[in-house]
Amino acid sequence: MFQRLPDAGGERVSFTIDGRPAEALSGDSVAAALLANGVGACRTTPVSGAPRGPYCMMGVCFDCLVTIDGTGNQQGCQIRVRPGMRVETQNGKREIER
Amino acid sequence: MTERTRSDCDVAVIGGGLVGSAIAWGLAQQGQTVAVLDEGDVAVRPSRGNFALVWVQGKGLGLPEYAGWTKMSSDTWTGFAERLQEQTGIDVCYRRPGGFLPLLSEEEMERRAGQLRRLHNQPNVVRYDYEMMDRAAVAKEMPFIGKDVVGASYCPLDGHCNSLKLLRALHSGMSLSGVSYRPHHRVERIEPRDGGFRMVTASGDEVRSGKVVIAAGHDARRLAPMVGLDAPVRPERGHVIVTEKTAPFLNFPVGFIRQTDEGGVMIGDSFEDAGLDTTVRNGVTSTIADRALRIFPLLGKLNVVRTWAALRVLTPDGFPIYEQSTTMPGAFVATCHSGVTLAANHALALAPHIAAGTLPDEFSAFSARRFHVPAVA
Numbered sequence: 001m002f003q004r005l006p007d008a009g010g011e012r013v014s015f016t017i018d019g020r021p022a023e024a025l026s027g028d029s030v031a032a033a034l035l036a037n038g039v040g041a042c043r044t045t046p047v048s049g050a051p052r053g054p055y056c057m058m059g060v061c062f063d064c065l066v067t068i069d070g071t072g073n074q075q076g077c078q079i080r081v082r083p084g085m086r087v088e089t090q091n092g093k094r095e096i097e098r
Numbered sequence: 099m100t101e102r103t104r105s106d107c108d109v110a111v112i113g114g115g116l117v118g119s120a121i122a123w124g125l126a127q128q129g130q131t132v133a134v135l136d137e138g139d140v141a142v143r144p145s146r147g148n149f150a151l152v153w154v155q156g157k158g159l160g161l162p163e164y165a166g167w168t169k170m171s172s173d174t175w176t177g178f179a180e181r182l183q184e185q186t187g188i189d190v191c192y193r194r195p196g197g198f199l200p201l202l203s204e205e206e207m208e209r210r211a212g213q214l215r216r217l218h219n220q221p222n223v224v225r226y227d228y229e230m231m232d233r234a235a236v237a238k239e240m241p242f243i244g245k246d247v248v249g250a251s252y253c254p255l256d257g258h259c260n261s262l263k264l265l266r267a268l269h270s271g272m273s274l275s276g277v278s279y280r281p282h283h284r285v286e287r288i289e290p291r292d293g294g295f296r297m298v299t300a301s302g303d304e305v306r307s308g309k310v311v312i313a314a315g316h317d318a319r320r321l322a323p324m325v326g327l328d329a330p331v332r333p334e335r336g337h338v339i340v341t342e343k344t345a346p347f348l349n350f351p352v353g354f355i356r357q358t359d360e361g362g363v364m365i366g367d368s369f370e371d372a373g374l375d376t377t378v379r380n381g382v383t384s385t386i387a388d389r390a391l392r393i394f395p396l397l398g399k400l401n402v403v404r405t406w407a408a409l410r411v412l413t414p415d416g417f418p419i420y421e422q423s424t425t426m427p428g429a430f431v432a433t434c435h436s437g438v439t440l441a442a443n444h445a446l447a448l449a450p451h452i453a454a455g456t457l458p459d460e461f462s463a464f465s466a467r468r469f470h471v472p473a474v475a
Contacts, residue, residue: 046343046360046361047343047360047361071399073342073401092345093343093344093345093361094342094343094344094345095344095345095347096344096345096347096396096397096399096400097396097399
């Protein structure tokens with residue numbers, strides 16, 4: 001659904017989404033990297049279980065919450081993707097231990 | 099029926115928070131026609147900021163009748179919640195797993211044990227189980243307690259609910275029971291008229307009723323004297339912190355820390371005199387967060403999503419006032435700071451007496467006359 005602009009540049013960054021190898025460009029936010037990899041829904045809501053994906057891309061809507069390197073409820077749009085980063089989609093509530 | 103032709107309703111309840119709503123709902127179940135006169139959402143509304151405990155342990159030192167009244171409400175809460183759900187479809191998520199009050203030093207343990215001993219040694223006090231637990235016993239239920247926790251008091255009767263859903267269920271139940279809820283009805287005057295009462299609101303509306311119940315929280319102080327009653331209440335500010343929603347890990351309400359049915363962890367443990375000011379003070383929130391982290395260090399991993407302050411409605415001794423006016427019979431006052439815990443009683447025990455027009459003798463302990471004892475010279 002999302003395509004990169006033709007002049008988008010940057011180095012390739014390898015990371016994982018739910019354990020699967022994925023690639024992004026340096027400078028991408030985690031949310032942008034998820035969208036570029038075709039992941040539209042990155043979590044389900046804690047109360048009703050409805051799917052949610054990155055929306056505002058500027059830290060306001062909290063819909064892009066994911067688990068990053070084992071810590072839950074991270075705002076994907078506010079964190080840059082790093083080489084080797086483990087990004088996991090999140091089902092419902094985060095766990096207090098992660 | 100001549101009275102009805104002069105009155106809009108059998109009973110006017112002033113105040114649409116948890117206390118007023120529970121009473122109004124209860125009156126409607128008794129077949130009374132009821133109008134609730136409420137300031138609306140602009141009101142100083144502890145019912146929207148409270149902590150949602152249905153709590154028994156430790157209550158009633160100095161007034162044994164209050165211990166009994168509290169236990170009675172706790173004992174009827176399950177049935178009350180079921181009736182609300184049957185009628186409205188709203189689950190107020192009442193759970194009664196027992197509650198812990200964690201203690202962080204030997205000195206705190208001794209003080210708490212002494213308090214509870216004195217409470218339960220009072221003459222004619224209701225009997226129920228409670229326990230002082232050492233660290234090992236607490237850790238058995240909650241292995242993640244911090245190293246500073248020395249022990250806890252525990253009572254199997256303690257529980258909690260979703261108090262926002264409780265307020266919503268009561269309002270929905272009122273509506274389904276034919277109660278006329280009237281927001282933007284700040285009452286300015288109450289006067290006896292034609293064997294009943296006439297209320298005039300700030301916007302000039304006039305409401306007539308056979309009886310009137312003042313359940314207006316902080317505003318009871320202003321309204322009660324209009325009908326020969328006294329409600330010397332003052333606001334006491336309490337701060338609450340709530341974290342992001344988290345998978346269930348805390349199975350018990352733990353004093354001033356509890357995990358809600360939806361997963362957020364609430365932390366609230368502060369007591370200040372601040373008038374009607376509900377401003378949040380960072381120093382206060384960091385102090386209560388610090389104590390919560392000593393009790394449960396793993397809370398430190400959670401993000402805080404909201405903090406707020408609300409105002410408890412406190413009488414001079416902290417116990418409720420329930421009273422009928424002697425100079426203007428038919429006028430009642432009901433005020434307390436445990437609108438959640440006591441909701442079942444207000445709906446199922448107090449309302450029927452108000453409907454019948456008489457508070458039985460056991461309510462005399464809750465009269466404001468207890469504040470009028472002349473000082474010893």
